[in-house]
Amino acid sequence: MDPEEKHEAEEKTLPELPGAEKGKVVMRLAPYPSGALHIGNARMVVLNDEYVKRYNGKLLLVFDDTIGTTLSKIDDPKAKYVIPEAYDLIPEGLEWLGVKYHEVHYKSDRVEIYQEEAGKLIDKGDAYVCNCEANDFREKYKRPGKDCPCRSKSLEYHQEMYEKMKDGQIEEQGAVVRLKTGMDQKDPAMRDHILMRISDAPHPRIGTKVRLWPVLEWSWGLDDHLLGVTHIVRGIDLRKEGEVEKFIWDLKGWKHAHIGLYGRLKFSGDFKLSKTLARQKVHGGEYEGWSDPRTWSLQSLSARGIQPNAVRKALLDLGMSNRGIEFDKDWIYSKNTKMVDENANRYWFVEKSRPVIINNIPKDSFVAKPLLHPGFPKKGSRKIPLGIKDGSCEVFITEADLSEYKNKKGKILYPQMDKDQIVRFKDMFNVQVEEMGNPIRVNFHSQKMTHNSRKIQVVPKKDSIRVRVLQPDGIVTQGFGEPTLKSLTIGDIIQFERYGYVKIKEISDKEIYGYFTNN
RNA sequence: GCUUCCAUAGUGUAGUGGUCAAGCAUUUGAGGCCCUCACCCUCAGGACUCGGGUUCGAAUCCCGGUGGAAGCACCA
Incomplete structure (x- = not known):
C-alpha cells in the first residue's frame, strides 16, 4: 500500500437527504443580519452548502431580516435587531467559506405577502386576532389548554381588528394574529402559535413603512413553499418552527419540504459566542471591529489566519447528529496547523x-x-x-x-x-x-x-x-x-x-x- | 410542570442483528526525526449509560431506570 494513502484520514460523508434528486434540490441559508456570522452559524452554512454541492442544487441566501424586538423593548440588552453592516458582513463571511449561493432574497421585501396571506387565513377562520395580554394568554389559556375569549368571536370582528392592526389603530402589544393550531395540542409549544405581531421599530432597509410583521414560523411556512425550497437543514432549536410550518403546509395543501435537524453546539472555555455581545463591543469600540478575535466571527478567523477549509472540515466532521455537542476548537486548530505549517516560516x-x-x-x-x-x-x-x-x-x-x-x-x-x-x-x-x-x-x-x-x-x-x-x-x-x-x-x-x-x-x-x- | 429528542473512549464521530475481542479524528503518553515543547513518522492508552427482555447471536430490536439536550416568546 502506498504509505501516503495508508495514513489518510477517512473523509466523513454526510447521510443522504431523503428524496433528494440531483439538480432538483433547493436549499436556503437564513441568517438574521444582526452581526457577522460566527462558528455557530457556520455549521448551518457549511451543511447546507455541502448538500447543495453534492446534489448539484440551488442555494438561496434569504436574509431573515424581520423586525426582531419591538420598539418598546429595544433598549433591553438582549434586544435583537438588524444592523445595516450585517448585510455586507454575512456575504463576506460566506465568500470566505467558499459558499456559492444562487439567489438573494430579503424578508423585509416580502412583508406584504405575509400580511395578505394572514388576512386570507382569518377570512377562512383558520387564524384570529387575539388581544389577550401575553402573560394572561400563557397562564390562563395556553398552559391549561383552554380557548381564550378572542378565539370564538365573529369573523367580522377579527377581520375588522386585523385592519386596525395594519393601519395603526392598535398599538404595539395590543393584538396579535394567532394560527388555530389548536389549544388542545398535547405540546404546549404548539398551541395557537402567533403569526403576526405589531412593531413600530424602524427597519434599516424599509424604515417604518411596515408595522405588522410576521414571526419566523409564518414567513418561512410561506416562503419555503413560495421559493421552492425542497430541503431544510437547521438547528434542533428550530424544531417547533418546523412543526408549525408543516401545519401551515397541510392547511394550504402544499407538499412538505424535508426538514433535517442537527444538534446545537455548546461552547466553553475562552469561547464567548454571542452576536449580541459582539455587536455591543464592536460598536462600543472595545473590540478592533468585526475582525477582532474575541468576536469569533468568520472575519476574525480570517484575520487570524485560520483556513476556511479547516473550519469547513471540522464542522462537517460533526455530521448531522441531533444531540448537543461540546465544541472543541482544537478540531479546527489541528486541521489548521496541518494546512498552515508548510508555509509558516x-x-x-x-x-x-x-x-x-x-x-x-x-x-x-x-x-x-x-x-x-x-x-x-x-x-x-x-x-x-x-x-x-x-x-x-x-x-x-x-x-x-x-x-x-x-x-x-x-x-x-x-x-x-x-x-x-x-x-x-x-x-x-x-x-x-x-x-x-x-x-x-x-x-x-x-x-x-x-x-x-x-x-x-x-x-x-x-x-x-x-x-x-x-x-x-x-x-x-x-x-x-x-x-x-x-x-x-x-x-x-x-x-x-x-x-x-x-x-x-x-x-x-x-x-x-x-x-x-x-x- | 407539560411536550419532544438523544445516549459509542476526555471531546466528537463511524457503526442499523453475526465480518465489532468496535474503526477514525482530536486529546494524552512513550519513542524516532530534530539546535522549537512545532511539523512529520512509529507505537501505546482510552468507549458501546444501567437493568431487564427478544434472539442461536445485540453497540445495533423492545421495555424500564438514569443522564443530557431542545421547545413551551408579540426573538430568530
Whole structure:
C-alpha cells in the first residue's frame, strides 16, 4: 500500500437527504443580519452548502431580516435587531467559506405577502386576532389548554381588528394574529402559535413603512413553499418552527419540504459566542471591529489566519447528529496547523522577557543562522547578529524558561534554572549560569551542542523589535522578536517558535502586531 | 410542570442483528526525526449509560431506570 494513502484520514460523508434528486434540490441559508456570522452559524452554512454541492442544487441566501424586538423593548440588552453592516458582513463571511449561493432574497421585501396571506387565513377562520395580554394568554389559556375569549368571536370582528392592526389603530402589544393550531395540542409549544405581531421599530432597509410583521414560523411556512425550497437543514432549536410550518403546509395543501435537524453546539472555555455581545463591543469600540478575535466571527478567523477549509472540515466532521455537542476548537486548530505549517516560516519571539548578560564570549562577533523552516532547509536561514562588545552581550529570554518545564501530565522534563546549570541558547552556544539575578548573568561555556541539553529561546537585544499578539481571549502577549521580523509582509502567517502561529496585522519600525492563529 | 429528542473512549464521530475481542479524528503518553515543547513518522492508552427482555447471536430490536439536550416568546 502506498504509505501516503495508508495514513489518510477517512473523509466523513454526510447521510443522504431523503428524496433528494440531483439538480432538483433547493436549499436556503437564513441568517438574521444582526452581526457577522460566527462558528455557530457556520455549521448551518457549511451543511447546507455541502448538500447543495453534492446534489448539484440551488442555494438561496434569504436574509431573515424581520423586525426582531419591538420598539418598546429595544433598549433591553438582549434586544435583537438588524444592523445595516450585517448585510455586507454575512456575504463576506460566506465568500470566505467558499459558499456559492444562487439567489438573494430579503424578508423585509416580502412583508406584504405575509400580511395578505394572514388576512386570507382569518377570512377562512383558520387564524384570529387575539388581544389577550401575553402573560394572561400563557397562564390562563395556553398552559391549561383552554380557548381564550378572542378565539370564538365573529369573523367580522377579527377581520375588522386585523385592519386596525395594519393601519395603526392598535398599538404595539395590543393584538396579535394567532394560527388555530389548536389549544388542545398535547405540546404546549404548539398551541395557537402567533403569526403576526405589531412593531413600530424602524427597519434599516424599509424604515417604518411596515408595522405588522410576521414571526419566523409564518414567513418561512410561506416562503419555503413560495421559493421552492425542497430541503431544510437547521438547528434542533428550530424544531417547533418546523412543526408549525408543516401545519401551515397541510392547511394550504402544499407538499412538505424535508426538514433535517442537527444538534446545537455548546461552547466553553475562552469561547464567548454571542452576536449580541459582539455587536455591543464592536460598536462600543472595545473590540478592533468585526475582525477582532474575541468576536469569533468568520472575519476574525480570517484575520487570524485560520483556513476556511479547516473550519469547513471540522464542522462537517460533526455530521448531522441531533444531540448537543461540546465544541472543541482544537478540531479546527489541528486541521489548521496541518494546512498552515508548510508555509509558516519560523521566527524568534520571547514573551514576558527577562534580560540576560552573557560574558566571557571568546569571539568578536557571532551571527546565529537558524533555518526559516526546519522542514524545508532549502528555504534558507535568517541571520541574527549577537552584537558582542568586549566579550559580552545582552539578550532576552522568556520568563517561562526560568522555571521547570513539565509536560501536560506534570512530569518534569527540565528542572528550574539555577546557578552553575548549563543550558543551550538555541542556534548559538551553551552557557553556564553565573547568577540568577536581574539581569541574569551567564558565561559562555562551549560551542558544541550536547544532545539532551535544555534549549532556550533567545532574542538578542541588539536591533530587537517589540512584538504584540492579540489572542482570542482578549489577552495581548508582549515581548521582543528578532530583527528579521521587519522584513515580513502584512498578512503573513508565521510561527513563533514554541509559541504558536501568528498572522501579521501591522508592522512598523518599532513594533510588530499580530493576531494569534493557533498553537 | 407539560411536550419532544438523544445516549459509542476526555471531546466528537463511524457503526442499523453475526465480518465489532468496535474503526477514525482530536486529546494524552512513550519513542524516532530534530539546535522549537512545532511539523512529520512509529507505537501505546482510552468507549458501546444501567437493568431487564427478544434472539442461536445485540453497540445495533423492545421495555424500564438514569443522564443530557431542545421547545413551551408579540426573538430568530
